[in-house]
Every structure is written in C-alpha cells, then in structure tokens.
Amino acid sequence: MCGIVGVVSPGPVNQLIYDALLLLQHRGQDAAGIVTQQGSKVYMHKAKGMVRDIFRTRNMRALPGTVGLGQVRYPTAGNAYSEEEAQPFYVNAPFGITLSHNGNLTNAQALKAELFSTDHRHINTESDTEVLVNVFAHELEKTTRGLTLKPEDVFGAVTNVHKRVRGSYAVVTLIAGHGMLAFRDPYGIRPLCIGRSADGTVMIASESVTLEGTGHKFERNVQPGEAIFIDMQGKVHARQCAENPQLHPCIFEFVYLARPDSELDGISVYQARLNLGETLAKRVISTVPPNEIDVVIPIPESSRPSAMQLAQLLGIPYREGFVKNRYVGRTFIMPGQAVRKKSVRQKLNTIVSEFKGRNVLLVDDSIVRGTTSREIVQMARDAGARKVYLASAAPPVRFPNVYGIDMPTPEELVAHGRSIEEIREIIGCDALIYQDVDGMKRAIGSLNPKIEGFDASCFDGVYVTGDINAEDIARINEARIGQEDPLEENTSRLAIPNPQEA
Numbered sequence: 001m002c003g004i005v006g007v008v009s010p011g012p013v014n015q016l017i018y019d020a021l022l023l024l025q026h027r028g029q030d031a032a033g034i035v036t037q038q039g040s041k042v043y044m045h046k047a048k049g050m051v052r053d054i055f056r057t058r059n060m061r062a063l064p065g066t067v068g069l070g071q072v073r074y075p076t077a078g079n080a081y082s083e084e085e086a087q088p089f090y091v092n093a094p095f096g097i098t099l100s101h102n103g104n105l106t107n108a109q110a111l112k113a114e115l116f117s118t119d120h121r122h123i124n125t126e127s128d129t130e131v132l133v134n135v136f137a138h139e140l141e142k143t144t145r146g147l148t149l150k151p152e153d154v155f156g157a158v159t160n161v162h163k164r165v166r167g168s169y170a171v172v173t174l175i176a177g178h179g180m181l182a183f184r185d186p187y188g189i190r191p192l193c194i195g196r197s198a199d200g201t202v203m204i205a206s207e208s209v210t211l212e213g214t215g216h217k218f219e220r221n222v223q224p225g226e227a228i229f230i231d232m233q234g235k236v237h238a239r240q241c242a243e244n245p246q247l248h249p250c251i252f253e254f255v256y257l258a259r260p261d262s263e264l265d266g267i268s269v270y271q272a273r274l275n276l277g278e279t280l281a282k283r284v285i286s287t288v289p290p291n292e293i294d295v296v297i298p299i300p301e302s303s304r305p306s307a308m309q310l311a312q313l314l315g316i317p318y319r320e321g322f323v324k325n326r327y328v329g330r331t332f333i334m335p336g337q338a339v340r341k342k343s344v345r346q347k348l349n350t351i352v353s354e355f356k357g358r359n360v361l362l363v364d365d366s367i368v369r370g371t372t373s374r375e376i377v378q379m380a381r382d383a384g385a386r387k388v389y390l391a392s393a394a395p396p397v398r399f400p401n402v403y404g405i406d407m408p409t410p411e412e413l414v415a416h417g418r419s420i421e422e423i424r425e426i427i428g429c430d431a432l433i434y435q436d437v438d439g440m441k442r443a444i445g446s447l448n449p450k451i452e453g454f455d456a457s458c459f460d461g462v463y464v465t466g467d468i469n470a471e472d473i474a475r476i477n478e479a480r481i482g483q484e485d486p487l488e489e490n491t492s493r494l495a496i497p498n499p500q501e502a
C-alpha cells in the first residue's frame, strides 16, 4: 500500500505534489519520489526515506512544470534498501513514460521473462512496478502510430495491460508532452480517486484526504478497470477498459492502512472503524463480563475509533494509557522485524496510573505478527495492571497477502495455523477476543451496499483475482525473502518464537 498522486494544473505542481505526499506518508515510509514535466523534458527526484528528508529546496527547484506525479513507497516486491526501486519509474519509449504504482503484481516474474523473450525489454530491478511500466510502454507502442497520441490509443493500451497483468494495481502515469493517465485494476483492490480545485487543477490520488488537504474537491472514485486520461489542456477523458470489472476493495485499507479522515469507495474509514468497535463489543461481552473490566485503553494510533465505540457500548471508561511518540513512524510498515520490535518500545510509553491495580481491556485494530501486542501486554503488566485483556477489531490474520501488503510468509503471522488459545499464550494476555470475518465484512460492507465484495484474503484465504495458488504464494514469498537486507541480523521472516523463548 504505497501512496500515489498525479496532477495536471495551470500552474507549477512541485509544491502541490510535495504537500500531497505528506498527506500520503502513512501509506509508505521507505522511499518517495516526484516527477514533473515541462515542455517535453521530464524532471525527477527520488530517494530512500521520508518525504521531508528527501526533498530539499534545491531538489524542489529542479522540479519545474505543470504536470507531475508523486509516490511514497512501502515495498511489497524487491526490497526497501534499493534506491533504484523507489518510484516513479521511467522508460524512454514511446514518448517518455513515468509511472507510479500502488499494489502488487502476482505474475511479475512470468511477465519479466515474457518482456525479455518476446518484447525484448530488459528489467533491471526486482520491482514489479518496473515490469508494469514496461508492459504499459510496450502496449502503448503497439496502439500508437507516429508521433500523435489519441485518448483511444491510451485506452487501447490499458485494455491490453488488463489482459496481461494480474494482481492489484492503482496507477498514475505521465506520457511526456501528452498528458496524465490513471487506471485501476479490474477488482479495484487498491483505492484511487479524482478531484478538482477552483483553478482547474485536476488531482488523482490514493485517498480523498489528499485531495481535501490540498484544496481539491473530491469528485469521484476511479472505477475498477477504468482509465482516466487528462490531456495537456486539462480535458478529462474516461473509459472502462476491463471486460468484467467488479469492485472488491481491500478490506485492510479500512482496518488499518488508510487515514480515518478518508472516504474510500463511498465508505468513511472512520465510520468503518466505529462499526468494527460496535461488533467487537458484542464479542467481548460473550468472553469477559463487562463488570470485570475497569477501563478500555486503545493502542495508538489506528485503533482509537474502534476502542472508543466499544467502550461506549460497554459503558466502561475509555482512557489513554499509552502515549505515542509522534516522531516514530508506523511500525507495521517498517522493513524488518528487529526494527519493528525496537520501534514499539520507542513509539509507545505507558501512563502508569491508568494501569495500576486495574483490569484493562486493550484494543488494537489488528494483530498481524503480534509484535505490537506482545510488547504492549508486557508494558501494561509492568505498569501494574492486574488483568490484561486484548481485543482486536479485525479477525485473526491467518493468510499471506499478495495484493500490496507486506505479509507474504504465513509463518510470520502469529495467527497462522494456531488456535485463539495458542495465540493468547504467545501474546501473554489473560483473554484474547477477535472480531469474526463475517462480522467485519458486515460492519464495513453495510456502509456501501454497492460494494460487491471485499478482498479479505489475509483473513479468509480467498483471493479475489481467483488465480492464486500455494505455488504462487511460495514464489512471491521466495522473491521477498531473497530481498532481505543482508546487514540486518534479525530478518523480518522469522517464525514466531515460543512464549518460553520470547
């Protein structure tokens, strides 16, 4: 789940894209990049790190032009350590194309071989995005004649991309001298929306908060399979390019990935989290009598709306017991288990008086590797809690994700192949309460009946593209394992240790 943005404007776009990337930073902390175009020349700056550290004044000055793209990266293919895999990606033919991608291609390796043997294109990194830009460039080459480019040519190329590419992809791309194109995979797994400002600037971005926060009015979501081409005059052309589009957005966006002040595919992320808290409250009652809970404490940041709603329904005080150091990023999207584990302690600290002598119910939005929960439960005990109960607003994460969330290895998921009691033992809490899969789907799906279904694969093992088997998962997993930072002593692919060893 990277964050992407594309802009066509009457004025300079460098600062606008920078501001948009700050509003997408929660979607990717490892690398960022901006590309702009002035005349027929393309300007790019990309590097590892957070947006604020990458773009200095001299870099911003070197990004002139009124059209551009930006990306914040959270790697799901290749690795976090290679600067070349930062986005956007550039290919020089045809026209000069730059592309930014949120998602993950599940047939990237097959496409890479095909690109070499059939299309005679060399792919130089392990990034699936480099594969994607080359497939698109090859298809655009085929649909265009000479130096003119018509919207039909662009739509023809996207139609062919949909035929060749599998997996999830929300994309913004710049075709030098011609305009900006955005498209979304036929299942709409990753989010993408379009908005406009009073001066006629058109912005396409991963989340609605990016549009609103930069002075653009949200117009609509890009439909699954749809392509939107904005020419250099700012005229918007749109076309459905997939044969059988179906809206199945990733449910984990609502659980954790997106900002609560965004609306994705007609659903307020905040309301989704409140609803999750409501259904979770009912499950808590059936496990722990509410009179045995003195206080409900959220695990900052993402669980707050669910915890608040749960506490209200149970009639139990909601208190802040952990203070978050705002200068430490999101731990789940950090690369490598060692850094994630260290960061939980750096990021959260207890207010001892909220725990001392109390039975506390901690609420988190999700438990994935269990890194956060194990540390947090221990911290609550160290602060003097009598009983520590833990509730998760999402069901157990039991299956790998192949669509743009970095959880490719089943063994690293604390809930994989384990009973709730076994997980409870590993986490070390006195009771563990999980949301159930249907409850989660109902809580969120009820907010937009038009949604045909969700990609909830990490919870239910059902892959919406229908073409993922154990072999694919092993291959995607292998590709990620091989990309670990050799300098990191404790890799992210460690199996969960026994409680005795922990």
Ligand SMILES: O=P(O)(O)OC[C@H]1O[C@H](OP(=O)(O)OP(=O)(O)O)[C@H](O)[C@@H]1O
Binding pocket: 256, 299, 300, 301, 302, 303, 329, 330, 331, 332, 333, 364, 365, 366, 367, 368, 369, 370, 371, 372, 373
């Ligand atoms: O079981 P784990 O592998 O630890 O992953 C789950 C945790 O990671 C996320 O928090 P994160 O710190 O990334 O971000 P947040 O501040 O938005 O909650 C999520 O909200 C859970 O707290």
Ligand SMILES: NC(=O)CC[C@H](N)C(=O)O
Binding pocket: 001, 002, 073, 074, 075, 076, 077, 078, 085, 101, 102, 103, 104, 105, 127, 128, 129, 404, 405
């Ligand atoms: N999380 C994402 O969307 C990642 C995009 C792309 N697969 C990359 O690794 O750069």
Ligand SMILES: [Mg+2]
Binding pocket: 299, 300, 301, 302, 303, 364, 365, 372
């Ligand atoms: Mg969290």
